[in-house]
Amino acid sequence: MATEEMATRMRDGKGFIAALDQSGGSTPKALKAYGVDESEYSSDTEMFDHIHAMRTRIIKSPAFTGDKVIAAILFEDTMNREIDGKPTSTFLWEERGVVPLLKVDKGLEAEADGVKLMKPMPGLDALLDKAAGLGVFGTKMRSVIEAASPTGIAEIVSQQFAIGAQILSHGLVPILEPEVTITISDKGEAEGILREEILKHLDNMPDDQQVMLKLSLPSVTDFYKPLIDHPKVMRVVALSGGYSRDEANALLAENDGLIASFSRALSEGLSAGQPDAEFDSTLAEAIDSIYAASVAP
Known part of the structure:
Protein backbone atom coordinates (compact mmCIF):
# COMPACT_ATOMS: atom_id res chain seq x y z
CA MET A 1 0.00 0.00 0.00
CA TRP A 93 -7.76 2.23 1.44
CA GLU A 94 -8.49 1.01 -2.08
CA GLU A 95 -12.29 1.39 -2.13
CA ARG A 96 -12.93 4.24 0.32
CA GLY A 97 -9.67 6.21 0.37
CA VAL A 98 -9.51 5.83 4.17
CA VAL A 99 -6.21 5.11 5.98
CA PRO A 100 -6.38 1.88 8.06
CA LEU A 101 -5.20 1.94 11.68
CA LEU A 102 -5.24 -0.81 14.34
CA LYS A 103 -6.03 -0.84 18.06
CA VAL A 104 -3.30 -2.92 19.73
CA ASP A 105 -3.78 -2.62 23.49
CA LYS A 106 -5.23 -5.48 25.53
CA GLY A 107 -7.20 -3.40 28.02
CA LEU A 108 -6.41 -1.71 31.31
CA GLU A 109 -4.83 -2.65 34.61
CA ALA A 110 -6.65 -1.81 37.85
CA GLU A 111 -6.29 1.82 38.95
CA ALA A 112 -3.12 2.60 40.89
CA ASP A 113 -1.65 6.01 41.73
CA GLY A 114 -4.53 7.73 39.94
CA VAL A 115 -4.05 5.99 36.58
CA LYS A 116 -4.93 2.81 34.72
CA LEU A 117 -1.91 1.53 32.84
CA MET A 118 -2.18 -0.76 29.84
CA LYS A 119 -2.05 -4.50 30.42
CA PRO A 120 0.91 -6.43 28.98
CA MET A 121 0.72 -7.06 25.24
CA PRO A 122 2.12 -10.54 24.57
CA GLY A 123 2.64 -11.17 20.90
CA LEU A 124 2.72 -7.46 20.02
CA ASP A 125 5.66 -7.85 17.61
CA ALA A 126 3.86 -10.58 15.67
CA LEU A 127 0.66 -8.51 15.55
CA LEU A 128 2.58 -5.48 14.26
CA ASP A 129 4.24 -7.59 11.56
CA LYS A 130 0.84 -8.92 10.51
CA ALA A 131 -0.68 -5.43 10.46
CA ALA A 132 2.18 -4.07 8.37
CA GLY A 133 1.73 -6.96 5.95
CA LEU A 134 -1.95 -6.05 5.57
CA GLY A 135 -1.12 -2.45 4.75
CA VAL A 136 -2.08 -0.93 8.10
CA PHE A 137 -0.45 2.49 8.54
CA GLY A 138 -0.49 2.94 12.30
CA THR A 139 -1.82 1.84 15.66
CA LYS A 140 -3.73 3.09 18.69
CA MET A 141 -3.45 2.17 22.37
CA ARG A 142 -5.36 3.61 25.33
CA SER A 143 -4.64 4.15 28.99
CA VAL A 144 -6.63 6.29 31.45
CA ILE A 145 -5.88 9.10 33.89
CA GLU A 146 -8.27 9.33 36.86
CA ALA A 147 -6.49 11.96 38.97
CA ALA A 148 -3.87 14.72 38.73
CA SER A 149 -1.12 12.44 40.06
CA PRO A 150 2.33 13.63 38.87
CA THR A 151 3.94 10.22 39.42
CA GLY A 152 1.03 8.28 37.94
CA ILE A 153 0.81 10.47 34.85
CA ALA A 154 4.59 10.30 34.38
CA GLU A 155 4.34 6.50 34.45
CA ILE A 156 1.43 6.38 32.01
CA VAL A 157 3.22 8.63 29.51
CA SER A 158 6.46 6.65 29.84
CA GLN A 159 4.57 3.43 29.10
CA GLN A 160 2.87 4.95 26.06
CA PHE A 161 6.14 6.22 24.57
CA ALA A 162 8.05 3.00 25.33
CA ILE A 163 5.51 0.86 23.47
CA GLY A 164 5.27 3.61 20.84
CA ALA A 165 8.98 3.14 20.13
CA GLN A 166 8.41 -0.60 19.68
CA ILE A 167 5.62 0.16 17.19
CA LEU A 168 7.77 2.65 15.29
CA SER A 169 10.47 -0.03 14.93
CA HIS A 170 7.99 -2.01 12.80
CA GLY A 171 7.46 0.91 10.44
CA LEU A 172 4.05 1.81 11.88
CA VAL A 173 3.05 5.17 13.37
CA PRO A 174 1.50 4.93 16.86
CA ILE A 175 -1.39 6.94 18.22
CA LEU A 176 -0.65 7.39 21.93
CA GLU A 177 -3.89 7.75 23.92
CA PRO A 178 -3.49 8.72 27.59
CA GLU A 179 -7.16 9.62 28.14
CA VAL A 180 -8.09 12.02 30.96
CA THR A 181 -11.50 11.09 32.38
CA ILE A 182 -13.71 14.13 31.70
CA THR A 183 -15.64 13.91 35.00
CA ILE A 184 -12.74 14.16 37.46
CA SER A 185 -12.61 17.29 39.62
CA ASP A 186 -8.94 18.03 38.86
CA LYS A 187 -9.15 17.49 35.08
CA GLY A 188 -7.44 20.80 34.22
CA GLU A 189 -4.55 20.09 36.57
CA ALA A 190 -4.18 16.57 35.17
CA GLU A 191 -4.05 17.98 31.64
CA GLY A 192 -1.28 20.37 32.65
CA ILE A 193 0.85 17.55 34.04
CA LEU A 194 0.08 15.40 31.00
CA ARG A 195 1.08 18.06 28.49
CA GLU A 196 4.44 18.66 30.17
CA GLU A 197 5.21 14.95 30.40
CA ILE A 198 4.38 14.44 26.72
CA LEU A 199 6.56 17.39 25.71
CA LYS A 200 9.51 15.92 27.66
CA HIS A 201 9.24 12.63 25.78
CA LEU A 202 8.72 14.29 22.40
CA ASP A 203 11.90 16.32 22.88
CA ASN A 204 13.84 13.09 23.50
CA MET A 205 12.57 11.30 20.38
CA PRO A 206 14.79 10.87 17.32
CA ASP A 207 14.38 13.71 14.83
CA ASP A 208 13.23 11.37 12.05
CA GLN A 209 10.29 9.93 14.00
CA GLN A 210 6.74 11.13 14.61
CA VAL A 211 3.85 9.94 16.74
CA MET A 212 0.18 10.86 16.85
CA LEU A 213 -1.72 11.71 20.02
CA LYS A 214 -5.34 11.03 21.01
CA LEU A 215 -6.42 13.17 23.95
CA SER A 216 -9.55 14.14 25.82
CA LEU A 217 -11.06 17.47 24.80
CA PRO A 218 -9.20 20.01 26.97
CA SER A 219 -10.68 22.20 29.71
CA VAL A 220 -8.87 25.25 28.28
CA THR A 221 -9.28 26.11 24.60
CA ASP A 222 -6.15 25.45 22.48
CA PHE A 223 -4.39 23.94 25.50
CA TYR A 224 -2.80 21.27 23.31
CA LYS A 225 -1.60 23.68 20.61
CA PRO A 226 2.08 23.19 21.68
CA LEU A 227 1.61 19.47 20.94
CA ILE A 228 -0.22 20.09 17.66
CA ASP A 229 2.63 22.35 16.50
CA HIS A 230 5.45 20.04 17.68
CA PRO A 231 7.60 18.74 14.78
CA LYS A 232 7.53 15.19 16.17
CA VAL A 233 3.73 15.04 16.23
CA MET A 234 2.00 13.97 13.01
CA ARG A 235 -1.52 14.71 14.27
CA VAL A 236 -3.44 15.35 17.49
CA VAL A 237 -6.96 13.96 17.64
CA ALA A 238 -9.66 14.15 20.30
CA LEU A 239 -11.91 11.47 21.73
CA SER A 240 -15.52 12.28 22.62
Missing part, protein backbone atom coordinates in the same frame (compact mmCIF):
# COMPACT_ATOMS: atom_id res chain seq x y z
CA ALA A 2 1.01 3.63 -0.49
CA THR A 3 2.59 4.42 2.87
CA GLU A 4 3.89 7.85 1.85
CA GLU A 5 0.49 8.78 0.47
CA MET A 6 -1.09 7.61 3.71
CA ALA A 7 1.38 9.67 5.74
CA THR A 8 0.50 12.77 3.74
CA ARG A 9 -3.21 12.11 4.30
CA MET A 10 -2.68 11.63 8.03
CA ARG A 11 -0.54 14.75 8.34
CA ASP A 12 -2.41 17.17 6.09
CA GLY A 13 -5.82 15.67 5.26
CA LYS A 14 -9.01 17.51 6.14
CA GLY A 15 -11.46 15.50 8.14
CA PHE A 16 -11.41 13.16 11.13
CA ILE A 17 -10.58 9.63 12.26
CA ALA A 18 -13.42 7.16 12.72
CA ALA A 19 -12.91 4.91 15.74
CA LEU A 20 -14.39 1.52 14.79
CA ASP A 21 -12.35 -0.36 17.37
CA GLN A 22 -14.68 -1.53 20.13
CA SER A 23 -13.08 -4.71 21.45
CA GLY A 24 -14.36 -7.72 23.38
CA GLY A 25 -15.29 -5.88 26.55
CA SER A 26 -17.08 -2.95 24.91
CA THR A 27 -18.67 -4.83 21.99
CA PRO A 28 -21.92 -5.86 23.78
CA LYS A 29 -22.55 -2.23 24.77
CA ALA A 30 -21.86 -1.02 21.22
CA LEU A 31 -24.16 -3.68 19.77
CA LYS A 32 -26.95 -2.86 22.23
CA ALA A 33 -26.76 0.82 21.24
CA TYR A 34 -27.03 -0.39 17.63
CA GLY A 35 -30.17 -2.38 18.43
CA VAL A 36 -28.64 -5.87 18.68
CA ASP A 37 -29.50 -7.39 22.05
CA GLU A 38 -27.29 -9.95 23.79
CA SER A 39 -30.08 -12.51 23.32
CA GLU A 40 -29.36 -12.42 19.58
CA TYR A 41 -25.96 -14.13 19.93
CA SER A 42 -24.69 -16.97 22.07
CA SER A 43 -20.92 -16.93 21.53
CA ASP A 44 -18.03 -14.52 20.95
CA THR A 45 -17.91 -15.66 17.32
CA GLU A 46 -21.54 -14.68 16.77
CA MET A 47 -21.01 -11.41 18.67
CA PHE A 48 -18.07 -10.47 16.44
CA ASP A 49 -20.08 -11.47 13.37
CA HIS A 50 -22.68 -8.89 14.39
CA ILE A 51 -20.14 -6.13 15.07
CA HIS A 52 -18.37 -6.82 11.77
CA ALA A 53 -21.70 -6.55 9.97
CA MET A 54 -22.24 -3.19 11.68
CA ARG A 55 -18.78 -1.93 10.75
CA THR A 56 -19.11 -3.21 7.19
CA ARG A 57 -22.39 -1.32 6.84
CA ILE A 58 -20.74 1.87 8.09
CA ILE A 59 -17.65 1.48 5.88
CA LYS A 60 -19.67 0.72 2.75
CA SER A 61 -22.10 3.60 3.28
CA PRO A 62 -21.85 6.29 0.56
CA ALA A 63 -21.04 8.91 3.23
CA PHE A 64 -18.00 7.02 4.54
CA THR A 65 -15.19 8.09 2.19
CA GLY A 66 -11.81 9.76 2.33
CA ASP A 67 -13.45 13.07 1.43
CA LYS A 68 -14.28 13.56 5.11
CA VAL A 69 -12.95 10.49 6.94
CA ILE A 70 -9.15 10.52 6.94
CA ALA A 71 -8.65 7.19 8.71
CA ALA A 72 -10.41 4.42 10.60
CA ILE A 73 -9.19 2.56 13.70
CA LEU A 74 -9.94 -1.16 13.56
CA PHE A 75 -10.12 -3.85 16.20
CA GLU A 76 -7.86 -6.87 15.54
CA ASP A 77 -10.82 -9.11 14.71
CA THR A 78 -12.00 -6.57 12.10
CA MET A 79 -8.52 -6.41 10.55
CA ASN A 80 -8.53 -10.19 10.26
CA ARG A 81 -11.85 -10.20 8.36
CA GLU A 82 -12.82 -9.21 4.84
CA ILE A 83 -15.25 -6.87 3.11
CA ASP A 84 -16.34 -7.94 -0.37
CA GLY A 85 -13.49 -10.45 -0.59
CA LYS A 86 -10.74 -8.01 0.40
CA PRO A 87 -9.00 -7.62 3.78
CA THR A 88 -10.78 -4.84 5.68
CA SER A 89 -7.65 -2.68 5.65
CA THR A 90 -7.26 -3.10 1.88
CA PHE A 91 -10.93 -2.32 1.28
CA LEU A 92 -10.70 0.84 3.39
CA GLY A 241 -14.97 10.79 26.08
CA GLY A 242 -18.59 10.67 27.22
CA TYR A 243 -19.80 13.93 25.73
CA SER A 244 -22.75 13.78 23.36
CA ARG A 245 -21.87 14.35 19.71
CA ASP A 246 -23.21 17.92 19.81
CA GLU A 247 -21.22 18.73 22.97
CA ALA A 248 -18.06 17.12 21.61
CA ASN A 249 -18.38 18.92 18.27
CA ALA A 250 -18.87 22.29 19.97
CA LEU A 251 -15.77 21.83 22.12
CA LEU A 252 -13.74 20.47 19.22
CA ALA A 253 -14.56 23.42 16.96
CA GLU A 254 -13.03 25.80 19.52
CA ASN A 255 -9.61 24.11 19.35
CA ASP A 256 -7.49 25.06 16.34
CA GLY A 257 -5.79 22.12 14.63
CA LEU A 258 -7.46 19.46 16.78
CA ILE A 259 -9.55 16.89 14.87
CA ALA A 260 -12.01 14.24 16.02
CA SER A 261 -11.51 10.54 16.59
CA PHE A 262 -14.99 9.63 17.73
CA SER A 263 -16.52 6.18 18.27
CA ARG A 264 -19.83 6.30 20.13
CA ALA A 265 -20.48 9.85 18.90
CA LEU A 266 -20.05 8.68 15.30
CA SER A 267 -22.51 5.80 15.55
CA GLU A 268 -25.06 7.74 17.62
CA GLY A 269 -28.50 7.21 16.09
CA LEU A 270 -27.57 4.22 13.93
CA SER A 271 -29.65 1.06 14.25
CA ALA A 272 -29.51 -2.43 12.76
CA GLY A 273 -33.20 -2.19 11.90
CA GLN A 274 -32.95 1.01 9.87
CA PRO A 275 -33.61 0.82 6.13
CA ASP A 276 -30.45 1.60 4.16
CA ALA A 277 -31.63 5.06 3.12
CA GLU A 278 -32.31 6.07 6.73
CA PHE A 279 -29.06 4.49 7.96
CA ASP A 280 -27.01 6.27 5.29
CA SER A 281 -28.74 9.60 5.96
CA THR A 282 -28.16 9.34 9.73
CA LEU A 283 -24.51 8.43 9.23
CA ALA A 284 -24.02 11.21 6.67
CA GLU A 285 -25.42 13.75 9.14
CA ALA A 286 -23.01 12.52 11.83
CA ILE A 287 -20.03 12.56 9.46
CA ASP A 288 -20.88 16.05 8.18
CA SER A 289 -21.15 17.49 11.69
CA ILE A 290 -17.93 15.87 12.95
CA TYR A 291 -16.11 16.94 9.78
CA ALA A 292 -17.30 20.54 10.19
CA ALA A 293 -16.07 20.63 13.79
CA SER A 294 -12.73 19.09 12.80
CA VAL A 295 -11.99 21.62 10.07
CA ALA A 296 -13.37 24.67 11.91
CA PRO A 297 -10.85 27.55 11.97
Whole structure:
Protein backbone atom coordinates (compact mmCIF):
# COMPACT_ATOMS: atom_id res chain seq x y z
CA MET A 1 0.00 0.00 0.00
CA ALA A 2 1.01 3.63 -0.49
CA THR A 3 2.59 4.42 2.87
CA GLU A 4 3.89 7.85 1.85
CA GLU A 5 0.49 8.78 0.47
CA MET A 6 -1.09 7.61 3.71
CA ALA A 7 1.38 9.67 5.74
CA THR A 8 0.50 12.77 3.74
CA ARG A 9 -3.21 12.11 4.30
CA MET A 10 -2.68 11.63 8.03
CA ARG A 11 -0.54 14.75 8.34
CA ASP A 12 -2.41 17.17 6.09
CA GLY A 13 -5.82 15.67 5.26
CA LYS A 14 -9.01 17.51 6.14
CA GLY A 15 -11.46 15.50 8.14
CA PHE A 16 -11.41 13.16 11.13
CA ILE A 17 -10.58 9.63 12.26
CA ALA A 18 -13.42 7.16 12.72
CA ALA A 19 -12.91 4.91 15.74
CA LEU A 20 -14.39 1.52 14.79
CA ASP A 21 -12.35 -0.36 17.37
CA GLN A 22 -14.68 -1.53 20.13
CA SER A 23 -13.08 -4.71 21.45
CA GLY A 24 -14.36 -7.72 23.38
CA GLY A 25 -15.29 -5.88 26.55
CA SER A 26 -17.08 -2.95 24.91
CA THR A 27 -18.67 -4.83 21.99
CA PRO A 28 -21.92 -5.86 23.78
CA LYS A 29 -22.55 -2.23 24.77
CA ALA A 30 -21.86 -1.02 21.22
CA LEU A 31 -24.16 -3.68 19.77
CA LYS A 32 -26.95 -2.86 22.23
CA ALA A 33 -26.76 0.82 21.24
CA TYR A 34 -27.03 -0.39 17.63
CA GLY A 35 -30.17 -2.38 18.43
CA VAL A 36 -28.64 -5.87 18.68
CA ASP A 37 -29.50 -7.39 22.05
CA GLU A 38 -27.29 -9.95 23.79
CA SER A 39 -30.08 -12.51 23.32
CA GLU A 40 -29.36 -12.42 19.58
CA TYR A 41 -25.96 -14.13 19.93
CA SER A 42 -24.69 -16.97 22.07
CA SER A 43 -20.92 -16.93 21.53
CA ASP A 44 -18.03 -14.52 20.95
CA THR A 45 -17.91 -15.66 17.32
CA GLU A 46 -21.54 -14.68 16.77
CA MET A 47 -21.01 -11.41 18.67
CA PHE A 48 -18.07 -10.47 16.44
CA ASP A 49 -20.08 -11.47 13.37
CA HIS A 50 -22.68 -8.89 14.39
CA ILE A 51 -20.14 -6.13 15.07
CA HIS A 52 -18.37 -6.82 11.77
CA ALA A 53 -21.70 -6.55 9.97
CA MET A 54 -22.24 -3.19 11.68
CA ARG A 55 -18.78 -1.93 10.75
CA THR A 56 -19.11 -3.21 7.19
CA ARG A 57 -22.39 -1.32 6.84
CA ILE A 58 -20.74 1.87 8.09
CA ILE A 59 -17.65 1.48 5.88
CA LYS A 60 -19.67 0.72 2.75
CA SER A 61 -22.10 3.60 3.28
CA PRO A 62 -21.85 6.29 0.56
CA ALA A 63 -21.04 8.91 3.23
CA PHE A 64 -18.00 7.02 4.54
CA THR A 65 -15.19 8.09 2.19
CA GLY A 66 -11.81 9.76 2.33
CA ASP A 67 -13.45 13.07 1.43
CA LYS A 68 -14.28 13.56 5.11
CA VAL A 69 -12.95 10.49 6.94
CA ILE A 70 -9.15 10.52 6.94
CA ALA A 71 -8.65 7.19 8.71
CA ALA A 72 -10.41 4.42 10.60
CA ILE A 73 -9.19 2.56 13.70
CA LEU A 74 -9.94 -1.16 13.56
CA PHE A 75 -10.12 -3.85 16.20
CA GLU A 76 -7.86 -6.87 15.54
CA ASP A 77 -10.82 -9.11 14.71
CA THR A 78 -12.00 -6.57 12.10
CA MET A 79 -8.52 -6.41 10.55
CA ASN A 80 -8.53 -10.19 10.26
CA ARG A 81 -11.85 -10.20 8.36
CA GLU A 82 -12.82 -9.21 4.84
CA ILE A 83 -15.25 -6.87 3.11
CA ASP A 84 -16.34 -7.94 -0.37
CA GLY A 85 -13.49 -10.45 -0.59
CA LYS A 86 -10.74 -8.01 0.40
CA PRO A 87 -9.00 -7.62 3.78
CA THR A 88 -10.78 -4.84 5.68
CA SER A 89 -7.65 -2.68 5.65
CA THR A 90 -7.26 -3.10 1.88
CA PHE A 91 -10.93 -2.32 1.28
CA LEU A 92 -10.70 0.84 3.39
CA TRP A 93 -7.76 2.23 1.44
CA GLU A 94 -8.49 1.01 -2.08
CA GLU A 95 -12.29 1.39 -2.13
CA ARG A 96 -12.93 4.24 0.32
CA GLY A 97 -9.67 6.21 0.37
CA VAL A 98 -9.51 5.83 4.17
CA VAL A 99 -6.21 5.11 5.98
CA PRO A 100 -6.38 1.88 8.06
CA LEU A 101 -5.20 1.94 11.68
CA LEU A 102 -5.24 -0.81 14.34
CA LYS A 103 -6.03 -0.84 18.06
CA VAL A 104 -3.30 -2.92 19.73
CA ASP A 105 -3.78 -2.62 23.49
CA LYS A 106 -5.23 -5.48 25.53
CA GLY A 107 -7.20 -3.40 28.02
CA LEU A 108 -6.41 -1.71 31.31
CA GLU A 109 -4.83 -2.65 34.61
CA ALA A 110 -6.65 -1.81 37.85
CA GLU A 111 -6.29 1.82 38.95
CA ALA A 112 -3.12 2.60 40.89
CA ASP A 113 -1.65 6.01 41.73
CA GLY A 114 -4.53 7.73 39.94
CA VAL A 115 -4.05 5.99 36.58
CA LYS A 116 -4.93 2.81 34.72
CA LEU A 117 -1.91 1.53 32.84
CA MET A 118 -2.18 -0.76 29.84
CA LYS A 119 -2.05 -4.50 30.42
CA PRO A 120 0.91 -6.43 28.98
CA MET A 121 0.72 -7.06 25.24
CA PRO A 122 2.12 -10.54 24.57
CA GLY A 123 2.64 -11.17 20.90
CA LEU A 124 2.72 -7.46 20.02
CA ASP A 125 5.66 -7.85 17.61
CA ALA A 126 3.86 -10.58 15.67
CA LEU A 127 0.66 -8.51 15.55
CA LEU A 128 2.58 -5.48 14.26
CA ASP A 129 4.24 -7.59 11.56
CA LYS A 130 0.84 -8.92 10.51
CA ALA A 131 -0.68 -5.43 10.46
CA ALA A 132 2.18 -4.07 8.37
CA GLY A 133 1.73 -6.96 5.95
CA LEU A 134 -1.95 -6.05 5.57
CA GLY A 135 -1.12 -2.45 4.75
CA VAL A 136 -2.08 -0.93 8.10
CA PHE A 137 -0.45 2.49 8.54
CA GLY A 138 -0.49 2.94 12.30
CA THR A 139 -1.82 1.84 15.66
CA LYS A 140 -3.73 3.09 18.69
CA MET A 141 -3.45 2.17 22.37
CA ARG A 142 -5.36 3.61 25.33
CA SER A 143 -4.64 4.15 28.99
CA VAL A 144 -6.63 6.29 31.45
CA ILE A 145 -5.88 9.10 33.89
CA GLU A 146 -8.27 9.33 36.86
CA ALA A 147 -6.49 11.96 38.97
CA ALA A 148 -3.87 14.72 38.73
CA SER A 149 -1.12 12.44 40.06
CA PRO A 150 2.33 13.63 38.87
CA THR A 151 3.94 10.22 39.42
CA GLY A 152 1.03 8.28 37.94
CA ILE A 153 0.81 10.47 34.85
CA ALA A 154 4.59 10.30 34.38
CA GLU A 155 4.34 6.50 34.45
CA ILE A 156 1.43 6.38 32.01
CA VAL A 157 3.22 8.63 29.51
CA SER A 158 6.46 6.65 29.84
CA GLN A 159 4.57 3.43 29.10
CA GLN A 160 2.87 4.95 26.06
CA PHE A 161 6.14 6.22 24.57
CA ALA A 162 8.05 3.00 25.33
CA ILE A 163 5.51 0.86 23.47
CA GLY A 164 5.27 3.61 20.84
CA ALA A 165 8.98 3.14 20.13
CA GLN A 166 8.41 -0.60 19.68
CA ILE A 167 5.62 0.16 17.19
CA LEU A 168 7.77 2.65 15.29
CA SER A 169 10.47 -0.03 14.93
CA HIS A 170 7.99 -2.01 12.80
CA GLY A 171 7.46 0.91 10.44
CA LEU A 172 4.05 1.81 11.88
CA VAL A 173 3.05 5.17 13.37
CA PRO A 174 1.50 4.93 16.86
CA ILE A 175 -1.39 6.94 18.22
CA LEU A 176 -0.65 7.39 21.93
CA GLU A 177 -3.89 7.75 23.92
CA PRO A 178 -3.49 8.72 27.59
CA GLU A 179 -7.16 9.62 28.14
CA VAL A 180 -8.09 12.02 30.96
CA THR A 181 -11.50 11.09 32.38
CA ILE A 182 -13.71 14.13 31.70
CA THR A 183 -15.64 13.91 35.00
CA ILE A 184 -12.74 14.16 37.46
CA SER A 185 -12.61 17.29 39.62
CA ASP A 186 -8.94 18.03 38.86
CA LYS A 187 -9.15 17.49 35.08
CA GLY A 188 -7.44 20.80 34.22
CA GLU A 189 -4.55 20.09 36.57
CA ALA A 190 -4.18 16.57 35.17
CA GLU A 191 -4.05 17.98 31.64
CA GLY A 192 -1.28 20.37 32.65
CA ILE A 193 0.85 17.55 34.04
CA LEU A 194 0.08 15.40 31.00
CA ARG A 195 1.08 18.06 28.49
CA GLU A 196 4.44 18.66 30.17
CA GLU A 197 5.21 14.95 30.40
CA ILE A 198 4.38 14.44 26.72
CA LEU A 199 6.56 17.39 25.71
CA LYS A 200 9.51 15.92 27.66
CA HIS A 201 9.24 12.63 25.78
CA LEU A 202 8.72 14.29 22.40
CA ASP A 203 11.90 16.32 22.88
CA ASN A 204 13.84 13.09 23.50
CA MET A 205 12.57 11.30 20.38
CA PRO A 206 14.79 10.87 17.32
CA ASP A 207 14.38 13.71 14.83
CA ASP A 208 13.23 11.37 12.05
CA GLN A 209 10.29 9.93 14.00
CA GLN A 210 6.74 11.13 14.61
CA VAL A 211 3.85 9.94 16.74
CA MET A 212 0.18 10.86 16.85
CA LEU A 213 -1.72 11.71 20.02
CA LYS A 214 -5.34 11.03 21.01
CA LEU A 215 -6.42 13.17 23.95
CA SER A 216 -9.55 14.14 25.82
CA LEU A 217 -11.06 17.47 24.80
CA PRO A 218 -9.20 20.01 26.97
CA SER A 219 -10.68 22.20 29.71
CA VAL A 220 -8.87 25.25 28.28
CA THR A 221 -9.28 26.11 24.60
CA ASP A 222 -6.15 25.45 22.48
CA PHE A 223 -4.39 23.94 25.50
CA TYR A 224 -2.80 21.27 23.31
CA LYS A 225 -1.60 23.68 20.61
CA PRO A 226 2.08 23.19 21.68
CA LEU A 227 1.61 19.47 20.94
CA ILE A 228 -0.22 20.09 17.66
CA ASP A 229 2.63 22.35 16.50
CA HIS A 230 5.45 20.04 17.68
CA PRO A 231 7.60 18.74 14.78
CA LYS A 232 7.53 15.19 16.17
CA VAL A 233 3.73 15.04 16.23
CA MET A 234 2.00 13.97 13.01
CA ARG A 235 -1.52 14.71 14.27
CA VAL A 236 -3.44 15.35 17.49
CA VAL A 237 -6.96 13.96 17.64
CA ALA A 238 -9.66 14.15 20.30
CA LEU A 239 -11.91 11.47 21.73
CA SER A 240 -15.52 12.28 22.62
CA GLY A 241 -14.97 10.79 26.08
CA GLY A 242 -18.59 10.67 27.22
CA TYR A 243 -19.80 13.93 25.73
CA SER A 244 -22.75 13.78 23.36
CA ARG A 245 -21.87 14.35 19.71
CA ASP A 246 -23.21 17.92 19.81
CA GLU A 247 -21.22 18.73 22.97
CA ALA A 248 -18.06 17.12 21.61
CA ASN A 249 -18.38 18.92 18.27
CA ALA A 250 -18.87 22.29 19.97
CA LEU A 251 -15.77 21.83 22.12
CA LEU A 252 -13.74 20.47 19.22
CA ALA A 253 -14.56 23.42 16.96
CA GLU A 254 -13.03 25.80 19.52
CA ASN A 255 -9.61 24.11 19.35
CA ASP A 256 -7.49 25.06 16.34
CA GLY A 257 -5.79 22.12 14.63
CA LEU A 258 -7.46 19.46 16.78
CA ILE A 259 -9.55 16.89 14.87
CA ALA A 260 -12.01 14.24 16.02
CA SER A 261 -11.51 10.54 16.59
CA PHE A 262 -14.99 9.63 17.73
CA SER A 263 -16.52 6.18 18.27
CA ARG A 264 -19.83 6.30 20.13
CA ALA A 265 -20.48 9.85 18.90
CA LEU A 266 -20.05 8.68 15.30
CA SER A 267 -22.51 5.80 15.55
CA GLU A 268 -25.06 7.74 17.62
CA GLY A 269 -28.50 7.21 16.09
CA LEU A 270 -27.57 4.22 13.93
CA SER A 271 -29.65 1.06 14.25
CA ALA A 272 -29.51 -2.43 12.76
CA GLY A 273 -33.20 -2.19 11.90
CA GLN A 274 -32.95 1.01 9.87
CA PRO A 275 -33.61 0.82 6.13
CA ASP A 276 -30.45 1.60 4.16
CA ALA A 277 -31.63 5.06 3.12
CA GLU A 278 -32.31 6.07 6.73
CA PHE A 279 -29.06 4.49 7.96
CA ASP A 280 -27.01 6.27 5.29
CA SER A 281 -28.74 9.60 5.96
CA THR A 282 -28.16 9.34 9.73
CA LEU A 283 -24.51 8.43 9.23
CA ALA A 284 -24.02 11.21 6.67
CA GLU A 285 -25.42 13.75 9.14
CA ALA A 286 -23.01 12.52 11.83
CA ILE A 287 -20.03 12.56 9.46
CA ASP A 288 -20.88 16.05 8.18
CA SER A 289 -21.15 17.49 11.69
CA ILE A 290 -17.93 15.87 12.95
CA TYR A 291 -16.11 16.94 9.78
CA ALA A 292 -17.30 20.54 10.19
CA ALA A 293 -16.07 20.63 13.79
CA SER A 294 -12.73 19.09 12.80
CA VAL A 295 -11.99 21.62 10.07
CA ALA A 296 -13.37 24.67 11.91
CA PRO A 297 -10.85 27.55 11.97
